[in-house]
Amino acid sequence: MAGTVEDNLRCPACLDIFQDPVILLCSHSFCYVFVRQWWEQKGDQSCPVCRKRCQSTDPFSNLALRKVCKAFTQDSVELNDICSSHEEELNLFCEDHQEVVCIICRDEEIHAGHKFRALDEAARESRVSFLNRVSFLHNIVGSRKNNRDERIQHSEVIKLQREQIESKIKKTFEEFHRFLQVEESARLAAVRKDEEADNQRIKKDTEILDRDIATLSDVIKSAEELLTISGHVSFMKNFKTAMSRIQEVNWHSLCIFNSPLSQIDHVGNLKFHVWERMKETVSYSPVLLNPNTACSEMSLSEDLTSVTLLGKCPTSFDLEEWPMPKYVHGYVWGFPSDVGWRTWDVEVGDNNAWHVGVEYQDDDDQDHELRISFYDGKYICSSYLKKIHDPPMKLQRIRVHVDPAKRLLSFSDSLTKVELYSTYSKGHNYWKDYDESGLLLPIFYTGHPKMPLQIIPLRPRVELVSFDGKVVSSKPTKKKKKKKKKTRADI
Structure with missing residues (x-):
């Protein structure tokens, strides 16, 4: 009762x-x-x-x-609430020793100069603090569960990406003969290896999260059991140990790292990578379009060398009202670290709205554009909106030449070799704030759904380089046959 x-x-x-x-x-x-x-x-x-x-x-x-x-x-007043030394009611809390004492204990030498509080007041504040910690633990468990679910979902995304990449790889390898099946198997194995590596990382993260959840659940369970203790003395005797266990919990969630499988590594320039065996049947693209930067309005070709606009073609273009384009970024192998300059040609054809150029970062990590654009029948260079000299005929191919070391970017007619614009035009250098350690990426945009921008492929070649860095020959060398010395019998 x-x-x-x-x-x-x-x-x-x-x-x-x-x-x-x-x-x-x-x-x-x-x-x-x-x-x-x-x-x-x-x-x-x-x-x-x-x-x-x-x-x-x-x-x-x-x-x-x-x-x-x-x-x-x-x-x-229970027996447990009585001081074992003085048989007085335990109604004070020593903040220095973090223990419950009676009024006689307060006057002893061991507690000289210590700060005391009423037991009920100290217990109320401790319970409030403890409840906050338990609530925080519940939030941590929820965060861990969300992280685990996101990793599981990302595993499905990786699986779909792997299937798409495999489809492109198989289609490319259909052009080769039976003796290249070994190369095809190697490429497929590389994709599956990347998938397996990502899945292993996700599995490891999931196991860590499961362990964290189990540990936190045990801490929460023991904490909630402590909260059911009615007596102040029993609660405060176990409070310090329980609070220490909670504070030892790692509050930091794992950083979500959802990296997509790289189509560039597995699909980009695939024919070029097997060119040593099939060089007569392949071509090399100096720039590849990065599908991870393409918006939903853009469609890329399977070989990542052309971009097409999805939708209707605008009837007219206004310089002031034309919205900021959503560029597709290009990828140049090893650029600009290995070789100082790069050149690539872009087929624009009869496209009446396009941008071609590069995007770079300055010393303050701010993005800038250097581009040539065509819309409303006008050719404009860069974001400075400088009108260039109109060529006598509509441009069909644009050549982009970039040399970061010399701060040089030029656009020219690929067919006539006539220069259209350069960053050194009229003695001005608009690229002087470029940070060589920053990003430098080609950019492409098309505003015409029926006229894609196409990166012109190059014929692959081999350059033999000596140890001092000099080019020896652009073709494989052939061993010269030693002339047979004429003997007296031949004469």
Whole structure:
């Protein structure tokens, strides 16, 4: 019977005998401290039990319940609440030693100069702090579960990407003869190896998250069991150990790393990489389009050398109203670290709206564009909107020449070799703020759905380079046959 009465006098939030109880309009009673804390966390005045909204922002004090709880507390002092040394009630808390003491212990030499607080006050604040930690643990578990689910979903995305890459690889290898099946198998194995590596990383992360979740769940379980302890003494005796266990938990979530499988590594310039065996049947593209930078309005060819606009062609183009284009970034193998300059040709044909150029970063990591554009029948260079001299005939091919070391970028007619624009035009260098350690990427945009921009392939060649870096020959050397010395018999 006593246990039933005591249970009815406990706050449903803090599970302790009511301290300063208040009653809500829904007739539920709580400790005032926990009601205010609940309302601050939720941002509204709702009951923690039935979730019914309260109109008043200041709950009514339950005086009758306060008197009953006070009387019950005075009459139910347990043996565990008595000091074993002085047989006095344990009603103080030593902050220096973090232990419960009686009034006689306070005056002993071992506690000289220490700071003491009322036990009920210290217990209330400790419970509030402990509840906050437990709530934080629940949030950590939720974060871990979300990270695990994202990794599992990313594994499915990788699987789809792997299937797409495999399809392109198989189609490329159909052009080769049977003796190249070994190369095809090697390429497929490379894709599966990357997929396996990513899956292994995801599996490892998932295992770590599962272990974290299990550990946190154990900590939460033990913490919640501690919260069910009604007595202040038992609670405070175990509080320090439990709080230390919570503080030892690693709060930092794993950084999400969702890297897509690189189509460039597996598909880009694929024919060129097998050219040593099939050089007569392949071509080499100096620039590849990066599919990870293409928006939904753009469609790239399977060999990543042309881009087409999806949709309707605009009837006219206005320099002031034309929206900022969404570029497709190009990728140049080893550029600009291995060789100082690069040149590539772009087939624009009869396309009446396009951009071709490069994007680079300055010393402050700010992005800049250097490009040549054509729209509304006008040729414009760069974002400086400088009109160039109109060529006598519409340009069909644009040659882009880039030399970062010399801060040189030039555009010319690929067919006539006539220069259209250069960053050194008229003595001005608009590329002087380029940071050589920053990014330098080709950019492409087409505004015509029926006229793609096509990167012109090159015929591959071999250059034999000596140890001092000089080019010996552009063709494979052939061994010279030694002349047979004429003997007296031949004569």
